[in-house]
Amino acid sequence: MTDHIPAASLAAYTAGDPGLDDAGVWAVEVHLENCAECRARLAELASPPLLTLLDDVQVMIDRGVRNGPEPVRRRTWRRLAHRWAVWSVVPWLALVLSTVLAAFLLDREFPQRPSLVLLLAPVAPLAGLAIAWSRRSDPAWEITTGTARAGLELLLRRTVVVLATVLPPLAAAGWLLDMSPALWLLPSLAFTAASLLLGGLIGVARAATLLSAGWLLAVALPAILTANLPVVVRPSSLPVWAAATLIGAVLAVARAGDHRRFN
Amino acid sequence: MVRMVSATELKPTTYAWPVETTELRVKAGRHLAVNGLDLQLGTGVHGLLGPNGAGKTTLMRALSTVHRPSGGQLRLLGEDATSSRVLRPLRRRLGYLPQHFGFYPRFTVREYVEYMAWLREMPKAAIPGAVQRAVERVGLTARADSRLKALSGGMLRRVGIAQAIVNDPDLLLLDEPTVGLDPEQRVEFRTLLRELGTDSCVVVSTHLVEDVVAACTDVVLVDEGKLVWQGLPAALIQIGEQGGTGDSPAERGYTSLLSSHRSAS
Numbered sequence: 001m002t003d004h005i006p007a008a009s010l011a012a013y014t015a016g017d018p019g020l021d022d023a024g025v026w027a028v029e030v031h032l033e034n035c036a037e038c039r040a041r042l043a044e045l046a047s048p049p050l051l052t053l054l055d056d057v058q059v060m061i062d063r064g065v066r067n068g069p070e071p072v073r074r075r076t077w078r079r080l081a082h083r084w085a086v087w088s089v090v091p092w093l094a095l096v097l098s099t100v101l102a103a104f105l106l107d108r109e110f111p112q113r114p115s116l117v118l119l120l121a122p123v124a125p126l127a128g129l130a131i132a133w134s135r136r137s138d139p140a141w142e143i144t145t146g147t148a149r150a151g152l153e154l155l156l157r158r159t160v161v162v163l164a165t166v167l168p169p170l171a172a173a174g175w176l177l178d179m180s181p182a183l184w185l186l187p188s189l190a191f192t193a194a195s196l197l198l199g200g201l202i203g204v205a206r207a208a209t210l211l212s213a214g215w216l217l218a219v220a221l222p223a224i225l226t227a228n229l230p231v232v233v234r235p236s237s238l239p240v241w242a243a244a245t246l247i248g249a250v251l252a253v254a255r256a257g258d259h260r261r262f263n
Numbered sequence: 264m265v266r267m268v269s270a271t272e273l274k275p276t277t278y279a280w281p282v283e284t285t286e287l288r289v290k291a292g293r294h295l296a297v298n299g300l301d302l303q304l305g306t307g308v309h310g311l312l313g314p315n316g317a318g319k320t321t322l323m324r325a326l327s328t329v330h331r332p333s334g335g336q337l338r339l340l341g342e343d344a345t346s347s348r349v350l351r352p353l354r355r356r357l358g359y360l361p362q363h364f365g366f367y368p369r370f371t372v373r374e375y376v377e378y379m380a381w382l383r384e385m386p387k388a389a390i391p392g393a394v395q396r397a398v399e400r401v402g403l404t405a406r407a408d409s410r411l412k413a414l415s416g417g418m419l420r421r422v423g424i425a426q427a428i429v430n431d432p433d434l435l436l437l438d439e440p441t442v443g444l445d446p447e448q449r450v451e452f453r454t455l456l457r458e459l460g461t462d463s464c465v466v467v468s469t470h471l472v473e474d475v476v477a478a479c480t481d482v483v484l485v486d487e488g489k490l491v492w493q494g495l496p497a498a499l500i501q502i503g504e505q506g507g508t509g510d511s512p513a514e515r516g517y518t519s520l521l522s523s524h525r526s527a528s
Binding site: 086 | 329351360383
């Protein structure tokens, strides 16, 4: 808009002239919002009582700003935590971390026995995962499930938090025990992907429980009893774990729709 | 407080009913709690009445897309809610207060309502204003920064209502919203309901016949998962004037409709 408001219209607007119809008032106001020059002309036209009124309002606003309630503090960290994590996983993560620590200490004492860290690594994230996405432990599950963001997106955010808490202690244990990182990392990622995939069909909590129980009974327990490191956690089976992780992750994303409703 | 109205909100709708069910069946566990329900709800406030175990909560869960129907048709806001592809855009336009309102005790009122607004995928810039408005509408401005664990039952219920209306839903589902509210708050809540019902479809499930008569434009009576009666509150009162047991005409209408339905089946 290059044309300014004609003096006649501006005078009619200032005087509150009923001859200026709604469309005219609207046009004047839209122009005034963007034009400092016309606002200055408007101020010159204003009558003294109006200027006094405006001064009074300004004083009152200033007083309100000084004495009124403080603006709400922006708490970015808290908001970030709310959007990514749930409180209920905290005790479970503490339990998992102490288990990893115990396994590490035992491994260091008895280096010739099959490594407990390696046997535990695949199922370490699953406890947190089961808690992060279950009806029983999430008090607001019913409200959350009915929202647009519910489903794989929310589940993945919580999974990332669980992995970010569980993997560093495993990494530290593996490094101190002088193990290849792929040996513990790939199996735990493969089991996480499998839980997400299976969880779409039978529920994440149920899937995580089933997979951990299966692993502990079929692989970990026999290994501890026979004192033989099973072939599945030896370096020779790494390509299989890598393939399983990749396929599991791709399938879990492809089946994202399964998580739209709680199972 | 005045809110900007966008062009998409003013667009005419392309569906006849915000809620339309045909032969709807929904399971609660193994029990078929909603069994062949035919229902059409338009814009306005609908009071869902029925005895305990009539399938009200299960129906609300199906309408809020939390439970998948096991049979029949369910169309919400013109979309087929049984297919999971439309769920995400559909859910942005829903508001839901469940019967068991679960909450995170460490959140403040504002944080909780803001979190729910975020979950409903509201535009980032609109969230703070919408949260403040929702909190003001339920009368919790003074407690907006208290933690949820420090609130009384009635206040929590109002937080529940605030989170349900924060995204200005086209379809609002409230399951037992007046539980724990004192008489004054209930009167205020009815005013809020009437306001909400002018341009969206509100479904209120309740036991209290007087709430329905006072605030609803339409009464839906269900029993054993089936529709028993649907009509105006005035019509319910008229039925009550002809007989039935209860303390008010509306209650008498409710009991006489239920007993005549039971003796017929």
